[in-house]
Amino acid sequence: MTSVHEPASEDPFGLVLGGLAFGLVLGLALQSLVGFAVRTTQASAPPAGALDLESLPARILLLGTLFAALAAGFATWSIVSPLRHPWRQGMLAIIAALGSFALALVTQPIDRLLGRPGLLGLALMAGAASAFLARRLGARPSA
Numbered sequence: 001m002t003s004v005h006e007p008a009s010e011d012p013f014g015l016v017l018g019g020l021a022f023g024l025v026l027g028l029a030l031q032s033l034v035g036f037a038v039r040t041t042q043a044s045a046p047p048a049g050a051l052d053l054e055s056l057p058a059r060i061l062l063l064g065t066l067f068a069a070l071a072a073g074f075a076t077w078s079i080v081s082p083l084r085h086p087w088r089q090g091m092l093a094i095i096a097a098l099g100s101f102a103l104a105l106v107t108q109p110i111d112r113l114l115g116r117p118g119l120l121g122l123a124l125m126a127g128a129a130s131a132f133l134a135r136r137l138g139a140r141p142s143a
Contacts, residue, residue, distance in 0.1 A: 018079070018133060027104070029123050033123045038060050
Protein backbone atom coordinates (compact mmCIF):
# COMPACT_ATOMS: atom_id res chain seq x y z
CA MET A 1 0.00 0.00 0.00
CA THR A 2 1.28 3.45 -0.86
CA SER A 3 0.69 6.65 1.01
CA VAL A 4 -0.15 10.02 -0.49
CA HIS A 5 3.48 11.16 -0.37
CA GLU A 6 4.97 8.11 -2.11
CA PRO A 7 5.63 8.40 -5.82
CA ALA A 8 3.30 6.72 -8.26
CA SER A 9 6.16 5.26 -10.27
CA GLU A 10 7.69 1.88 -9.54
CA ASP A 11 11.18 3.36 -10.00
CA PRO A 12 11.19 6.98 -8.81
CA PHE A 13 14.99 7.14 -8.88
CA GLY A 14 15.05 6.25 -12.59
CA LEU A 15 12.29 8.75 -13.28
CA VAL A 16 14.15 11.51 -11.44
CA LEU A 17 17.46 10.84 -13.21
CA GLY A 18 15.75 10.47 -16.57
CA GLY A 19 13.74 13.64 -16.05
CA LEU A 20 16.83 15.62 -15.09
CA ALA A 21 18.78 14.25 -18.04
CA PHE A 22 15.90 15.11 -20.38
CA GLY A 23 15.67 18.68 -19.08
CA LEU A 24 19.41 19.24 -19.24
CA VAL A 25 19.79 17.88 -22.77
CA LEU A 26 16.74 19.77 -24.02
CA GLY A 27 18.11 22.96 -22.46
CA LEU A 28 21.48 22.36 -24.12
CA ALA A 29 19.77 21.92 -27.50
CA LEU A 30 17.85 25.16 -27.06
CA GLN A 31 20.91 27.06 -25.79
CA SER A 32 22.83 25.86 -28.86
CA LEU A 33 20.07 27.17 -31.10
CA VAL A 34 20.23 30.50 -29.27
CA GLY A 35 23.97 30.67 -29.91
CA PHE A 36 23.42 29.78 -33.56
CA ALA A 37 20.79 32.53 -33.91
CA VAL A 38 23.08 35.09 -32.25
CA ARG A 39 26.02 34.21 -34.50
CA THR A 40 23.79 34.30 -37.58
CA THR A 41 22.50 37.78 -36.78
CA GLN A 42 26.01 38.97 -35.98
CA ALA A 43 27.30 37.67 -39.32
CA SER A 44 24.85 39.86 -41.24
CA ALA A 45 25.54 43.05 -39.25
CA PRO A 46 28.58 45.31 -39.02
CA PRO A 47 30.80 44.80 -35.97
CA ALA A 48 29.59 46.57 -32.86
CA GLY A 49 31.75 49.41 -31.59
CA ALA A 50 30.56 49.08 -28.01
CA LEU A 51 28.28 46.96 -25.89
CA ASP A 52 24.68 47.53 -27.01
CA LEU A 53 22.03 45.67 -25.03
CA GLU A 54 19.33 46.91 -27.39
CA SER A 55 20.83 45.26 -30.45
CA LEU A 56 19.15 42.24 -32.00
CA PRO A 57 21.93 39.76 -31.08
CA ALA A 58 21.84 40.92 -27.45
CA ARG A 59 18.07 40.55 -27.26
CA ILE A 60 18.21 37.09 -28.81
CA LEU A 61 20.93 36.08 -26.36
CA LEU A 62 19.21 37.42 -23.24
CA LEU A 63 15.65 36.35 -24.04
CA GLY A 64 16.68 33.09 -25.70
CA THR A 65 18.81 32.05 -22.74
CA LEU A 66 15.96 32.78 -20.36
CA PHE A 67 13.47 30.92 -22.56
CA ALA A 68 15.77 27.89 -22.90
CA ALA A 69 16.28 27.64 -19.14
CA LEU A 70 12.54 27.98 -18.47
CA ALA A 71 11.75 25.38 -21.14
CA ALA A 72 14.22 22.95 -19.57
CA GLY A 73 12.61 23.45 -16.16
CA PHE A 74 9.07 23.09 -17.49
CA ALA A 75 10.00 19.97 -19.45
CA THR A 76 11.53 18.39 -16.35
CA TRP A 77 8.44 19.30 -14.32
CA SER A 78 6.26 17.60 -16.91
CA ILE A 79 8.39 14.46 -17.18
CA VAL A 80 8.56 13.92 -13.42
CA SER A 81 4.84 14.61 -12.95
CA PRO A 82 4.18 10.92 -12.04
CA LEU A 83 5.92 11.75 -8.75
CA ARG A 84 2.79 13.75 -7.86
CA HIS A 85 4.77 15.84 -5.40
CA PRO A 86 4.94 19.55 -6.34
CA TRP A 87 7.90 20.35 -4.10
CA ARG A 88 10.04 17.60 -5.61
CA GLN A 89 8.90 18.48 -9.10
CA GLY A 90 9.73 22.14 -8.47
CA MET A 91 13.15 21.33 -7.04
CA LEU A 92 14.01 19.13 -10.01
CA ALA A 93 12.72 21.76 -12.45
CA ILE A 94 14.91 24.43 -10.86
CA ILE A 95 17.95 22.13 -10.97
CA ALA A 96 17.33 21.39 -14.65
CA ALA A 97 16.80 25.07 -15.52
CA LEU A 98 19.96 26.26 -13.77
CA GLY A 99 21.88 23.19 -14.91
CA SER A 100 20.99 23.81 -18.53
CA PHE A 101 22.19 27.38 -18.12
CA ALA A 102 25.51 26.10 -16.75
CA LEU A 103 25.71 23.39 -19.41
CA ALA A 104 25.39 26.11 -22.05
CA LEU A 105 29.03 26.95 -21.33
CA VAL A 106 29.83 24.00 -23.59
CA THR A 107 28.58 26.02 -26.55
CA GLN A 108 31.33 28.61 -26.25
CA PRO A 109 34.31 26.39 -27.14
CA ILE A 110 32.25 24.65 -29.81
CA ASP A 111 31.44 28.03 -31.32
CA ARG A 112 35.11 29.05 -31.27
CA LEU A 113 36.37 25.76 -32.75
CA LEU A 114 33.61 24.84 -35.21
CA GLY A 115 31.56 28.01 -35.64
CA ARG A 116 27.89 28.05 -36.53
CA PRO A 117 27.88 24.54 -38.05
CA GLY A 118 29.24 23.21 -34.76
CA LEU A 119 26.46 24.91 -32.80
CA LEU A 120 23.85 23.54 -35.17
CA GLY A 121 25.38 20.06 -34.93
CA LEU A 122 25.35 20.24 -31.13
CA ALA A 123 21.72 21.34 -31.19
CA LEU A 124 20.81 18.43 -33.45
CA MET A 125 22.66 15.87 -31.30
CA ALA A 126 21.19 17.21 -28.07
CA GLY A 127 17.74 17.39 -29.67
CA ALA A 128 18.01 13.76 -30.79
CA ALA A 129 19.10 12.73 -27.30
CA SER A 130 16.19 14.60 -25.73
CA ALA A 131 13.75 12.99 -28.19
CA PHE A 132 15.15 9.57 -27.29
CA LEU A 133 14.81 10.27 -23.57
CA ALA A 134 11.30 11.65 -23.99
CA ARG A 135 10.22 8.55 -25.87
CA ARG A 136 11.84 6.27 -23.31
CA LEU A 137 10.44 8.12 -20.32
CA GLY A 138 7.01 8.46 -21.94
CA ALA A 139 6.75 4.68 -22.26
CA ARG A 140 7.26 4.13 -18.52
CA PRO A 141 4.55 2.16 -16.77
CA SER A 142 2.89 3.91 -13.86
CA ALA A 143 1.44 2.15 -10.85
